[in-house]
Amino acid sequence: MNQRILDLRLLPAAVSAWLGALFLPALPLEWEPIVSFLALAAAAGLLMAVYRRHLAGVGLILALAVAAFGGVGLSVSQVVREVSADPLARAWQGDVSKVRVLARVEAPPRKYAPGSEQQITQLQLLEARLPHTPQVKTRLKVVAFGQHLKAYPRGTVLETSLKLGKPHRAAGINSNINDFTSANMIFQIPTQIMATPKIRTGPRGLAALKQKFAARLEEKLIAVKSPAAATLLPAMILGIRADASPDTEALKTAGIVHITCVSGMHISVLLSLVALLTAGLERRWRLVACGSLLIGYCLLLGPAPSLLRAAVMGMVSILALARGREPRSFSALQVAAIGLLIFNPAFGQDAGFLLSVSATAAIVLVAKPLEERLQEKLKCLERKGSGRVPRIVSEKYRALGGKFLVAFLTVSAVSLVAQLACLPGQLLIRPGINTLTVLANVAIAPVVTLLIWGGAFLTFLPLPGTLLAKILGAGCSWVMLVARGVAGNRFAVLPWAQGIPGILALGAVAAGVMFILRCYFPKMEIGGNVKAWSQSR
Template sequence: MASGSGGRLKPLVWGLLLALLLLRVVLVACMPLQPAGADPVLLLEAPSSAELPLELTGTLLGDPRSSFGTGSCRALLQLPVGRTELRFGDCPPLQEGWRLRVRGRLRRPLASPHPLLAAPAERLARQGAFSQLQVQDFNVLERPATPVADLRRRMAQALVLQAGPERGGVLAALVLGSAVVPVPAELREAFRASGLSHALAASGFHLSVLLGVVLPLGARLPQPARLGLAAAAMGLFVLLAGPQPSVLRAVLMGALALAVLESGHRSRPLGILAASALALLLARPDWLLDVGFQLSVVATAALVLSARPLELGLRRWLPGWLPGWLAAATAVPLAASLYTLPLQLLHFGVVPLYAVPANLVVAPLLTPLTLGAMALACLAVLLPPLLPLATVPVDWLCRLLVLVVQAFAELPMAQWQLGRPTPFLVLLLSLALLALVLPALGRRWRLLGLGLLVVAVAVHLSLLGADQLLLVHQGRLDLLVARHRGRAALVSSSADGFSCSQASQLARGLGVQRFDWALLLDPLAPEQPDCWRAQAGLVLASADGSLPLQPGQRLASEGLSAAPVAIESRAMELQLGRWRWLLLPDRQALWAWQERYGPGRGGFDGLWLGFRPSQRERTQLQRLGAERIWLSGAIPSGWPETWAASGPSGSLQAVRG
């Protein structure tokens, strides 16, 4: 009797221990990251816009890399205490591991003004850096030997030299991972749009290809030698791709699975995955919030749990004249796509609509191409004279891969922008998909899953169809997004490239395929007109300092319109559905409005101010009787409690169902 009681108690104890470990991981991961006691950011006591002249000495943690879309270059510098990001105007010939003395102006990185927008502050905090130094001058103090970094650089440069920036970058990424090798931005975006980003990210697939070559070579060796050969291959994989979360997860899973099989026991893939993920999270709890780690673990779980049942189901449903391997080939990307769908929506608000057929088409190419890229990387180090001849067939395969990727990326709605749902809706969607795809669950659970799916979709669509006005303020940038029944329009105070990039991110996160129109109130012409034209069906901007809209003109689409309200000013009346908003970007707009209409005219539901009004101006604005009054910037003293301000970097939102 006592023995039976102990047998029932043991799983309970292990379950409780596992729950406590997971709770610790979640609590530590969700705690705000803080700089160390002597981090240089602590010297900045003023607001984030302040800068401090400073000289720092440290070691480069990577080669300087160009920042896509900004025209600048960045690199992370390890200091005696803490880290900082160096910002260069042009990429200097510096290398990972070199010790530098740098002089420049230290500042805090910009924080995200809205959850849908990426910002340097969050990115750097995950890397342990809390400041940026705009470099004005630097000196190289020491150039120590860095054999691993030199090996990576030599491989990547040789492949790029032989196959060109695009295909050479892809080949290098297949060996080293895109986190180590920069792939051209347009090609990287094509891989993302076609649902093939995982092909460029060092992961379990690349490790399985490597072990698939190494293990057969050591099949007749004694067990210690066989295990040593596999360990050397996995160690080399980590050295070349770097200790990224997805890489370490794959290596740890491979090591555990190999140890279990070599000991004569039956492998349990789900248990190995759970043990690997938990071990990594105990060492680095912050990886719980890492998107790459999440996608890697969830996609692997999909293959373990549902790939085989989906294959069997497809075999029953597919016509008999189709080849049997088609079910197995389709089940893998289908399972991974279904499991990672909630994460895709949570983090990006975008679904690669053709991910399954794209993966199905490129599957025959990826394994030989990865093996070929690995062979070319070895030749670049061991036998460089043979590299040009050996590159030819591999380059043909890579050319075919790039053509397929670009073809899928150019299909209509390749990236289906559904918008980023709320975390609660993502949770509902996750539960619904699990109930639908887990093979062990019965019919009742599938019906429940279908109901949850319908609820999640209906609530999300209702939120997308509501009238909404969103203000995003950051520095001198103000973006106003007006939405009505799924349509959207944009008003921007600036026409520079950064503003266009931010508008593009907002569109993806909000589920806006394209703005009906964009009104740029900047007196200067747009820096990147092609970027703005890609965002909206119609773009109105200044070309010579004149106003984009003149009195009497109106910019309108269904339920959305903008019209100037005063001569020679940027004051605008914005209409979205039944809402009327008065937009006053600057004080001149307010003066022009008052001069034309006087202080008493009202009838507006809301008012936006792009400047800080004086006490007298506040009194005049209150007479408008607007339900909402918004200010871009910090809250001034004496600001009425019923009015709202975005803060130095923030956002405001109004929704009407």
């Protein structure tokens, strides 16, 4: 099959789901069920019209888009109902500013900013004791800030006191939760840790297993005394990100911090390792092994947006292969975006999810066809120049040199395309444009696969691994050397405005560049082949 054929039938539904996750939580609470019902009713009407052949195939595409919008609305309404029924949420609408709680750690504490003592962690509240009231059960999830917190592993149950900040209310609104202007005011609960947490119970189940793997990896890395490996490997393999520090800031400035966020790249490398280890098995058992890795890895690491996106895409591709069909990466991306936004509408406002989807879409749509075109061009040049260029080296080394050149150009193209696609999302987070990202990614590309493969062996296998740990430590040191070298360059970041003004300015620059290209290169056809220059050289 032709891999360049794109199935865009689900694209309107993916865009509709994202718009719903972005704007529906900002609507008044009483509008949420009404908008959801109207959207689903309209989708049912469109499906009926398609069934009775009153509409063409475009009616089905429109019905899926409207249904995705309604599904996101239903998910938002369900979360609002759960929060509205929570005893702590009802009390929090009053004048409660401090409450004693039992909470389970969802994300370990880490520094909020370099050079600051403020730490941030995600907590799932279990029980709460309000002043002068009995203890109540609760299921609220909060993002808590504190100082001098220990490295509590995910799954640890803590006892502490929290100060729940009050949401912004309009004048004259009473304490009824249904009178708040939007769902965003309920979802965004500012919380401050007021007392030193006490550990009630440690991690259990998969959280305890992850802590066991983390302790094993830490023990092996301590033996080789590699600070770079201690920073990178736990994040690359187990999703345990380090505190904000000069090293993490250097990774961000160099544009290679994505290697510390478990996402599609890490999943692809691990799947290639599984495929290599199961090369002698039947196809169905190899697919079962890859599917088991995806499911087990997600359960072990937790529901990170980028990891879930990559896992859903992988499962869709595995199911397609199991049915004897060729997997389509862009179709899998659309399915993942729709499903995850309906499952958790908060992903629509999550910067990590937005960057992950943008980078993946750009790589699938642009980088892969560009890689194929580069290979074709190199073969064409080799055929044309075989009679004129003297063969200084043997055919074997010429082939290796061609493969190296293709790999170099592919990594450069993927890095450039992903960076351009992520620029709007990055400007929402921080000002400035990284200018040396492609150079940094090309420099670390040879060791990334080695770090992920070796880190997996070092973490999940009960081996001594001293020699392997030293090799991985050298690889991590190279990554950090590249990051510090690029970050130390004064041209590493181009000053640029942050937020909407910066995005608008970026759009204006992109439009100007496209206009200049169309004016001075009229023979260039977007989506087609570039016409060759004159033969009379």
